[in-house]
Amino acid sequence: ICLLQRAADEFRVARQYEKGIQTDVDTECLHQYRIQLRKVRSLLSQGRMWKAQKPWTELKLLFKDLMQRTNELRDLDVLILEVPNLLARLPPAEAQALEGWKKLLEARRETARKKLKTWLSSKAYAQSIQNIDWEVLNNEGEAWTAQELAQAALKRISKKLGQLLRTHAPTDEVLHSVRIETKKLRYVVEALGSLFPEKSVSRLLKMIRQAQLHLGQFQDSSLRLQRLQGEIPRQETPQVDPFAYGVLVGVLWTEHALERKRAERAVQRLRRADFRQELGRLRNGGRDAP
Numbered sequence: 001i002c003l004l005q006r007a008a009d010e011f012r013v014a015r016q017y018e019k020g021i022q023t024d025v026d027t028e029c030l031h032q033y034r035i036q037l038r039k040v041r042s043l044l045s046q047g048r049m050w051k052a053q054k055p056w057t058e059l060k061l062l063f064k065d066l067m068q069r070t071n072e073l074r075d076l077d078v079l080i081l082e083v084p085n086l087l088a089r090l091p092p093a094e095a096q097a098l099e100g101w102k103k104l105l106e107a108r109r110e111t112a113r114k115k116l117k118t119w120l121s122s123k124a125y126a127q128s129i130q131n132i133d134w135e136v137l138n139n140e141g142e143a144w145t146a147q148e149l150a151q152a153a154l155k156r157i158s159k160k161l162g163q164l165l166r167t168h169a170p171t172d173e174v175l176h177s178v179r180i181e182t183k184k185l186r187y188v189v190e191a192l193g194s195l196f197p198e199k200s201v202s203r204l205l206k207m208i209r210q211a212q213l214h215l216g217q218f219q220d221s222s223l224r225l226q227r228l229q230g231e232i233p234r235q236e237t238p239q240v241d242p243f244a245y246g247v248l249v250g251v252l253w254t255e256h257a258l259e260r261k262r263a264e265r266a267v268q269r270l271r272r273a274d275f276r277q278e279l280g281r282l283r284n285g286g287r288d289a290p
Helices: 002-015 018-023 027-045 054-068 071-088 092-097 101-120 123-130 146-165 172-195 198-229 242-270 273-283
Strands: none
Touching: 002 027, 002 146, 018 027, 018 101, 027 054, 027 071, 027 172, 054 123, 071 101, 071 198, 071 242, 092 242, 101 123, 146 172, 146 242, 146 273, 172 198, 172 242, 198 242, 198 273
């Protein structure tokens, strides 16, 4: 019941951003909507007692679909906001040759925005919301206390995270997985941290956020490069000079390598004893690990 109530509360907050998304008042509305959806999905994923229940699977798939429908617009929002900084990295001649690029991106963004607006205003979306029955799981599955759920979640995530951290030469995929697991860990600690000693929670969250900063910047760099390399313009695109675009990709590859080194150092900090001790303390219900 605790998880269902929290998930329902987080989703109510998410829905408060729908009108802002539809009217395009601020790109932050979509960003916050997505954050709330991730929190709902994280809370639902802790419900191990429901794992064999069909309603639990349906809820998880529904929220996954809601998130995926926002991906394209959010990616374009981030890229458009970055265009001035990206062009500032180029020599003046190459930057000038890409001035029309932002207009192309804005046109694509408007198409993506209208598509999402239509979805949020549709009967299908309304029906999806109506299908969310938070009460259906109340009497389903095994009864767990909130602390049992929290400790089970911490043990599961820390085990996966520990396996990843033992990789001494992490690939890009491993760094990405570490970022995902630290995000899951953060959501669990933030949602259920009141069950544990405040000082331990505070110290652990500080270390997680520091790691997430650099892991997130590396992931942003990876996605940006992936997107730009998939959109190399042709000669018949007059607003975007292919040579200048190639120079930009080259510059970003150099920066990507620096971000990777920072991400690797973040992983090294997660391997330190102080992080393992604080995580172990929470896994043991606030007691020092034996």
